[in-house]
Amino acid sequence: MGRIFYLMGKSAAGKDTMYRELLDRYPMKTLVLYTTRPMRSGEVEGKTYYYTDKEGFLALQRQGKVIEYRAYHTVHGEWIYATVDDGSIDLTGDADYLLIGTLESYLKVRAYFGPGHVCPIYLQVDDGIRLQRALDRERSMARPRYAEMCRRFLADEEDFSEEKIREAGISRRFDNVDKAACLKEICSYIRVNGNMPEEEVL
Numbered sequence: 001m002g003r004i005f006y007l008m009g010k011s012a013a014g015k016d017t018m019y020r021e022l023l024d025r026y027p028m029k030t031l032v033l034y035t036t037r038p039m040r041s042g043e044v045e046g047k048t049y050y051y052t053d054k055e056g057f058l059a060l061q062r063q064g065k066v067i068e069y070r071a072y073h074t075v076h077g078e079w080i081y082a083t084v085d086d087g088s089i090d091l092t093g094d095a096d097y098l099l100i101g102t103l104e105s106y107l108k109v110r111a112y113f114g115p116g117h118v119c120p121i122y123l124q125v126d127d128g129i130r131l132q133r134a135l136d137r138e139r140s141m142a143r144p145r146y147a148e149m150c151r152r153f154l155a156d157e158e159d160f161s162e163e164k165i166r167e168a169g170i171s172r173r174f175d176n177v178d179k180a181a182c183l184k185e186i187c188s189y190i191r192v193n194g195n196m197p198e199e200e201v202l
Contacts, residue, residue, distance in 0.1 A: 002091035003194050004113060007100045009123030010156040011149075012134035014176045018123060019100050021183050026190055028098040031088050034060065037079040041142075050084075060084055068108030075147055083109060091117050094195040103160055107168055119193050121186055122165070123176045 069082035
């Protein structure tokens with residue numbers, strides 16, 4: 001039976017970096033999300049996201065293919081991110097998958113595929129460290145969007161409240177201050193709960 005390992009955490013908790021590191025060490029399959037957000041420099045269609053527009057997203061909804069979606073009202077307009085059942089996930093075999101998203105999207109994916117198929121990986125980092133990371137990252141951009149950075153940071157307090165984390169049944173957390181130690185702990189968790197033989201984990 002296949003497993004979906006769902007990586008989540010507040011903004012600047014290191015999700016994207018951990019996602020890449022895990023895929024380098026553990027040959028899991030992935031599911032590319034769909035988004036109406038404009039493509040950014042360095043992103044690749046079908047690898048970073050599948051890029052569509054509002055009409056394309058609504059067409060997927062009408063076809064019953066949208067598992068979950070979240071809409072963000074940004075200073076640039078509404079951006080939608082969606083998990084779509086486009087045939088990319090087959091849990092009847094032994095393949096494991098790695099997905100990344102929010103707590104709300106994790107709950108919807110778990111409801112869609114069943115609790116026995118979905119394992120949460122919740123990254124946590126001290127708020128002060130996260131804020132500094134987010135600021136450093138934004139400063140490095142050609143066109144920093146500080147207002148959007150602040151909006152995401154504040155929204156996380158509601159989206160990842162302690163009450164919601166408890167209600168989601170997430171009891172284990174992975175502290176991502178020391179990346180190497182956190183990565184080692186997550187790899188151990190995947191070996192215990194997944195299907196990949198230990199000798200195949202890099």
